[in-house]
C-alpha cells in the first residue's frame with residue numbers, strides 16, 4: 001500500500017432498496033490507494049449492487065460515495081474501469097470488433113489487450129463472434145477489455161466467474177500487473193480462492209459487512225476448526241459448534257468450536273468406534289474463512305439472534 005491519505009474509495013452509510021426490497025443496509029467502506037480489497041459474499045447478497053454504487057452507475061437510496069476524494073457523480077467514471085457481469089461484450093460482434101468498439105469508447109484504452117489475450121489463450125478466437133464463445137472465453141475477453149483501460153481504480157465484479165481453475169492464476173497475474181503499476185482494486189467474488197489476491201478482505205451478509213481486515217488477521221480470529229465424518233457424529237457435533245452449523249465438503253463436514261468448548265469434550269461425546277466415524281481438528285482454509293464470516297458471524301444489528309436450524313450446508317471446495 002502506498003499510504004496515501006485520501007482513500008481511493010470511501011463509501012459511507014450506503015443503503016439501497018428496489019421498491020420495498022432492501023438490498024444494502026448501511027455499508028461503510030474505505031479502500032486505500034494501491035490496495036486490493038476483495039469483497040466476498042453469497043449469491044444475491046448485493047455485491048454487484050454495491051459495486052454499481054461505487055462506480056456511480058447506480059445511485060444509493062442513502063449515503064455517499066467518494067472516489068479519490070470527490071463525489072462519484074463529479075468523477076463521472078474518469079478514474080475507473082468497471083468489469084461488469086455478462087453485459088460487456090457485444091455478442092453479435094467478434095472479439096476483435098469488441099476491442100475496436102471499446103478502443104473508440106475509452107480515451108484511456110491501451111494496446112495491452114494483445115498480451116492479455118495471448119496470456120489467456122484467446123488470441124486465435126478473436127475473429128469468432130462472441131455469440132460462439134463459451135462463458136469462460138467471454139470472461140477472458142471482458143477482463144482483457146477492462147484491464148486494457150488505464151485507470152487508477154478497477155472495480156471487478158466476479159472476474160473469475162465461469163473460469164476454470166487452471167486459468168484463475170493467469171487472471172490473478174493480469175490483475176497483479178496493474179496493481180504493481182499502482183492501481184487500486186475492489187473485486188467481488190464468491191470464490192474463496194480469490195481471497196489470495198487481497199490486501200484486505202470484506203465479507204457481506206444480509207446487506208451489511210460482517211468483517212473487514214487483512215486475511216491473516218481474519219484467519220487468526222477464526223475459531224478452531226473441526227472436521228467430522230459419519231452422520232450420527234455430525235448430529236452430535238452440531239451442539240458443539242458456533243451457530244449450530246456444519247458445512248459439508250464431500251463425505252465430511254466442518255464447523256467452528258464454540259468458545260466455551262474444548263475439542264476433547266466433543267471427542268468424548270462422539271462414539272468413534274463406529275465405522276466411518278472420525279473427528280479431528282484441522283487448519284482453517286479459505287473456504288472456512290468464507291463460511292465463518294458469511295454464514296456464522298451475525299451482522300452486528302442482529303447479533304444475539306437465534307441461529308438458523310438449517311445446520312448442515314453443502315459448500316463446494318474451490
Ligand SMILES: Nc1ncnc2c1ncn2[C@@H]1O[C@H](COP(=O)(O)OP(=O)(O)OP(=O)(O)O)[C@@H](O)[C@H]1O
Nearest residue numbers: 018021023041042043044045046047048049050190
Ligand atoms: N435493478 C434491480 N431491480 C430490482 N432488484 C435488483 C436490481 N438489481 C439487483 N437487484 C436485487 O438485489 C439483490 C442483490 O443482487 P446482486 O446482483 O447485487 O447480488 P450479488 O451479491 O452480486 O449476487 P451474485 O453473487 O449472484 O452475483 C438481489 O436480490 C437482486 O434481485
